[in-house]
Amino acid sequence: MSNPSRLPAGSTARQQRAERILDTTAELLMAHGYRKVTIDDVAGRAGIGKGTVYLHWKTREALFWAVLQREALRLFEHLLDGLAKDPQLVLPHRLMRTIFLELTQRPLVKALLLNDPTVLGNLAGDETVRSAQQELAENADYLQLLSEQGALRPDLTAKAAGYILVNVTRGFLAAGELGEDEDDELSADQRADLLSDVLRRALEIDAPLPEQALAALNSKVVAMFAAMALGHREQLQRSY
Numbered sequence: 001m002s003n004p005s006r007l008p009a010g011s012t013a014r015q016q017r018a019e020r021i022l023d024t025t026a027e028l029l030m031a032h033g034y035r036k037v038t039i040d041d042v043a044g045r046a047g048i049g050k051g052t053v054y055l056h057w058k059t060r061e062a063l064f065w066a067v068l069q070r071e072a073l074r075l076f077e078h079l080l081d082g083l084a085k086d087p088q089l090v091l092p093h094r095l096m097r098t099i100f101l102e103l104t105q106r107p108l109v110k111a112l113l114l115n116d117p118t119v120l121g122n123l124a125g126d127e128t129v130r131s132a133q134q135e136l137a138e139n140a141d142y143l144q145l146l147s148e149q150g151a152l153r154p155d156l157t158a159k160a161a162g163y164i165l166v167n168v169t170r171g172f173l174a175a176g177e178l179g180e181d182e183d184d185e186l187s188a189d190q191r192a193d194l195l196s197d198v199l200r201r202a203l204e205i206d207a208p209l210p211e212q213a214l215a216a217l218n219s220k221v222v223a224m225f226a227a228m229a230l231g232h233r234e235q236l237q238r239s240y
Contacts, residue, residue: 015240018056021046026067030107034064034121056239064123066239069232071109072132075102076229080222087218091151091209092161093200096169097192099136103173104188113137114173135228138166142221149217151209153202164202169195 007014024046043050057063103110111119143158
């Protein structure tokens with residue numbers, strides 16, 4: 001008799017089960033953090049056997065990383081949809097405003113960007129995780145594209161612009177964790193607007209980017225984000 005846990009690779013039922021495991025793991029990670037969540041916890045909450053979890057992910061770390069990958073993939077898909085609708089979104093002040101607001105709804109990706117050890121645990125020092133952090137917030141290719149298309153202030157190198165973008169954005173993201181007086185707290189939209197204004201003034205040329213340069217920048221950034229999304233999607237599919 002066949003084992004009902006061993007669903008055919010790539011089948012809808014197997015993928016649905018994997019998604020349920022990832023949903024459960026994400027909930028537990030947000031509630032308890034990396035160090036307090038076990039495979040037993042995940043299996044019990046998902047209503048499956050511990051061995052079934054291991055049919056998809058061979059280690060606890062692989063499972064937790066898959067949760068982060070799925071959230072990063074959803075962020076990239078959201079950005080690609082936005083870029084298709086509005087080419088201006090490719091500019092740093094617009095792009096980072098969108099990412100900032102998305103991260104208020106995606107705390108696991110926020111934890112990834114801030115390298116939060118409470119959520120990430122041992123993954124905080126993992127080279128694969130570090131690469132994902134660079135994709136999301138320190139992408140040298142994106143900054144080089146901005147420079148090549150004349151979108152950056154002429155006195156800024158791509159490297160200098162990246163330093164500003166990364167540290168300003170992380171500062172705004174971390175500020176929401178400092179426990180300000182709730183009566184004086186700014187809304188997410190207000191903070192996103194402030195971040196956008198700071199980055200526009202610090203990084204971008206004063207005049208509107210010429211239409212041809214904007215179109216070229218948009219096309220290349222879309223291709224870059226699409227390739228990143230594909231990489232995450234393909235890795236996730238191997239577990240499904």
